[in-house]
Amino acid sequence: MTQVFDVEHVLAELTLEEKASLTSGADFWHTQAVERAGVPGVMVSDGPHGLRKQAEAADHLGMGSSVPATCFPTAAALGSSWDVDLAHRVGEALGRETRANDVAVLLGPGVNIKRTPLCGRNFEYVSEDPVVAGELGTAIVRGIQSQGVGTSLKHFAANNQETDRMRVSADVDERTLREIYLPAFERVVRDAQPWTVMCAYNKVNGTYASEHHWLLTELLRDEWAFDGLVVSDWGAVHDRVPALAAGLDLQMPASGAGSDEAVVAAVRDGSLDEAVLDVAVRRVLRLVQRSQPGLAEAVTFDVDAHHALAREAAAAGSVLLKNDPVGGAPLLPLTGSFAVVGEFARTPRYQGAGSSQVNPTRLDDALTALGDVAFAPGFTIAGGPEGADDALLAGAVELARTAETVVVFLGLPGPDESEGYDRPRLGLPDNQVAALRAIAAVNPRIVVVLANGSAVAVSDWQDLAPAILETWLGGQAGGSAVADLLLGTRSPSGKLTETVPHRLEDTPAFGNFPGELGHVRYGEGVLVGYRWYDTRAMDVAFPFGHGLSYTTFAYDDIVATEASVSVRVTNTGTRAGAEVVQVYVRDPEASVLRPTRELKAFGKVALEPGESRTLTFELTRRDLSYWHTGLHRWVVEGGEFVVEVGASSRDIRGSVSIQVEGDPLWGALTSMSTIGEWFAHPVGGPLLQSMLTMPADMPPLDDSTRAMLGSMPAKVLVTFGMTDFTLADLDALVAKVATA
Numbered sequence: 227m228t229q230v231f232d233v234e235h236v237l238a239e240l241t242l243e244e245k246a247s248l249t250s251g252a253d254f255w256h257t258q259a260v261e262r263a264g265v266p267g268v269m270v271s272d273g274p275h276g277l278r279k280q281a282e283a284a285d286h287l288g289m290g291s292s293v294p295a296t297c298f299p300t301a302a303a304l305g306s307s308w309d310v311d312l313a314h315r316v317g318e319a320l321g322r323e324t325r326a327n328d329v330a331v332l333l334g335p336g337v338n339i340k341r342t343p344l345c346g347r348n349f350e351y352v353s354e355d356p357v358v359a360g361e362l363g364t365a366i367v368r369g370i371q372s373q374g375v376g377t378s379l380k381h382f383a384a385n386n387q388e389t390d391r392m393r394v395s396a397d398v399d400e401r402t403l404r405e406i407y408l409p410a411f412e413r414v415v416r417d418a419q420p421w422t423v424m425c426a427y428n429k430v431n432g433t434y435a436s437e438h439h440w441l442l443t444e445l446l447r448d449e450w451a452f453d454g455l456v457v458s459d460w461g462a463v464h465d466r467v468p469a470l471a472a473g474l475d476l477q478m479p480a481s482g483a484g485s486d487e488a489v490v491a492a493v494r495d496g497s498l499d500e501a502v503l504d505v506a507v508r509r510v511l512r513l514v515q516r517s518q519p520g521l522a523e524a525v526t527f528d529v530d531a532h533h534a535l536a537r538e539a540a541a542a543g544s545v546l547l548k549n550d551p552v553g554g555a556p557l558l559p560l561t562g563s564f565a566v567v568g569e570f571a572r573t574p575r576y577q578g579a580g581s582s583q584v585n586p587t588r589l590d591d592a593l594t595a596l597g598d599v600a601f602a603p604g605f606t607i608a609g610g611p612e613g614a615d616d617a618l619l620a621g622a623v624e625l626a627r628t629a630e631t632v633v634v635f636l637g638l639p640g641p642d643e644s645e646g647y648d649r650p651r652l653g654l655p656d657n658q659v660a661a662l663r664a665i666a667a668v669n670p671r672i673v674v675v676l677a678n679g680s681a682v683a684v685s686d687w688q689d690l691a692p693a694i695l696e697t698w699l700g701g702q703a704g705g706s707a708v709a710d711l712l713l714g715t716r717s718p719s720g721k722l723t724e725t726v727p728h729r730l731e732d733t734p735a736f737g738n739f740p741g742e743l744g745h746v747r748y749g750e751g752v753l754v755g756y757r758w759y760d761t762r763a764m765d766v767a768f769p770f771g772h773g774l775s776y777t778t779f780a781y782d783d784i785v786a787t788e789a790s791v792s793v794r795v796t797n798t799g800t801r802a803g804a805e806v807v808q809v810y811v812r813d814p815e816a817s818v819l820r821p822t823r824e825l826k827a828f829g830k831v832a833l834e835p836g837e838s839r840t841l842t843f844e845l846t847r848r849d850l851s852y853w854h855t856g857l858h859r860w861v862v863e864g865g866e867f868v869v870e871v872g873a874s875s876r877d878i879r880g881s882v883s884i885q886v887e888g889d890p891l892w893g894a895l896t897s898m899s900t901i902g903e904w905f906a907h908p909v910g911g912p913l914l915q916s917m918l919t920m921p922a923d924m925p926p927l928d929d930s931t932r933a934m935l936g937s938m939p940a941k942v943l944v945t946f947g948m949t950d951f952t953l954a955d956l957d958a959l960v961a962k963v964a965t966a
């Protein structure tokens with residue numbers, strides 16, 4: 227039985243050296259123990275979509291082996307289910323496996339925003355939208371932690387690329403951070419209180435995340451009330467003393483020679499307050515303590531049940547991009563005979579490379595799952611020099627020529643998507659597109675099944691395929707899940723959590739990615755993902771939120787107020803299915819740039835044929851607001867708002883215009899506040915007005931003069947001699963307003 231200790235008692239007993247040692251790891255995966263004080267070390271392991279508990283040699287790049295664990299669909303796939311209940315259940319299973327393996331914390335989920343499809347680690351992230359990432363992240367954390375083990379919400383913050391990830395400065399303006407890159411973290415922290423948050427490798431506006439006091443303390447703890455522990459990404463701490471002072475509690479992995487001594491010396495020479503060290507030690511002790519009950523009780527897990535859950539999740543996260551009729555009927559679900567082409571059908575791509583690489587308990591491939599079907603590999607996954615695949619290609623064309631329908635499995639080669647570097651291209655390898663063209667030349671009845679961790683370009687070839695099913699990296703049961711969908715055992719119900727653009731040149735970060743000379747400038751600001759494409763009215767291959775089903779859904783009875791939205795959804799087809807309903811908000815007239823639409827709520831509803839359900843969503847003031855960089859707070863600008871309910875960001879089924887009362891928009895007045903700002907101020911406005919005496923012969927001000935004066939700082943107006951009071955009078959007025 228593991229001894230449970232009293233945190234405050236232990237803290238009071240520890241020597242300075244012991245305290246310093248507790249704030250870094252004992253080895254690659256364990257926290258430091260202090261046996262004398264009855265404090266055991268605990269183990270942490272990756273994450274996020276399966277447990278990667280290393281048995282022997284340790285590394286954080288997925289190179290060494292790990293214990294068998296269920297490889298659930300990656301976040302790209304699970305996220306595309308838009309199903310919070312499912313995400314919670316997957317979280318429970320992940321937590322159970324973590325606990326069964328005596329691990330205290332599973333290192334995930336990752337809720338960084340997909341800023342560009344080229345980020346090598348997008349498969350580990352949920353969405354280009356913070357609401358989707360935040361809701362799904364919350365469900366996963368709750369699910370995992372319900373099992374008595376912890377999570378590590380990562381990578382905090384603005385870790386949106388792999389290129390130069392250990393040094394690059396993500397240069398992001400305040401509003402963009404608040405509206406795009408921070409809210410998913412905020413939501414998970416506030417709603418699910420993860421046991422730990424993992425700080426990112428990169429710098430944020432010039433300061434390493436591991437040393438970022440504003441990020442780790444002012445924002446995370448003071449504003450969001452985070453009560454857990456901040457752990458570093460593996461190797462993200464470069465100087466422990468400023469990291470501790472900034473709010474980092476635990477450096478991982480072990481710190482190496484001399485590092486504890488530096489902390490001790492800093493306390494002794496007064497450059498680090500011992501109370502600051504105590505805060506970090508207290509959090510480490512609390513983490514160890516809160517994991518003891520879970521670790522004390524041995525549990526097992528049901529391998530078959532978890533595999534079945536992985537299969538359900540992979541199916542729910544697959545997105546039917548298109549299913550056009552051929553000869554009067556869509557190709558999917560498959561009804562007649564078909565042949566299978568593509569190496570991915572028997573050699574599945576089901577997870578990405580790097581620290582998240584799981585050793586699966588078993589592995590399904592689509593070819594086996596589809597039963598007794600004719601197959602030709604058609605190409606090698608690795609690609610290879612031009613012409614090297616001729617024999618394989620010829621075999622596939624021969625097969626396709628006589629097949630009724632051809633299911634072609636395409637995807638990105640494994641090395642294209644990994645932690646540690648970004649993707650080399652948006653498109654599929656040339657040899658795969660060439661194979662598709664050759665097959666299409668002999669048989670137009672083509673279903674393409676895609677396997678990739680983030681959007682791939684489809685515009686060059688999608689006209690050749692009447693049906694496309696995007697399966698992402700669907701985990702160990704992805705192969706059988708694809709068979710379920712193709713054969714119609716289940717109906718597709720996933721939707722895109724990221725836009726599929728036509729070209730790399732269209733993407734928001736193009737030109738500002740991956741940065742140069744140590745900086746990546748987030749020049750697109752808040753226009754990330756569909757916010758960019760929709761606001762700029764750009765054509766895309768498949769929009770955010772899009773995904774088809776084998777049935778159809780009608781939306782009616784849309785009612786909205788500033789506090790809630792409701793809509794009735796009806797299954798109008800002949801099969802059971804599930805629909806993801808999306809609520810967007812737009813502020814048509816705003817004094818700052820607002821995206822054309824922003825997702826604020828969503829829900830997934832399963833319906834039998836003919837069945838209707840009314841979904842109701844709550845709207846908050848925050849949902850209507852933007853981050854005001856002058857006032858440094860969320861602000862609702864009064865007036866009209868449009869609430870849209872849609873099946874995707876480009877398939878809006880109804881909208882309601884509402885009138886909303888605005889927030890006060892004034893801040894502290896200074897002599898450099900404009901006349902407009904003075905007049906908007908409830909105290910300063912009337913006071914200034916009373917001091918401004920206009921010459922009697924002056925004609926009434928026209929609109930353009932008003933506008934010109936409105937943007938003029940009060941001080942400049944005085945300096946121009948346009949008032950009969952002095953700068954000293956103005957200063958006195960400023961002081962009077964401040965104390966009013």
Ligand code: BGC
Nearest residue numbers: 272285286333380459460581
């Ligand atoms: C990754 C983290 C991971 C850690 C431990 C790092 O390289 O960025 O996501 O949890 O290694 O493996």
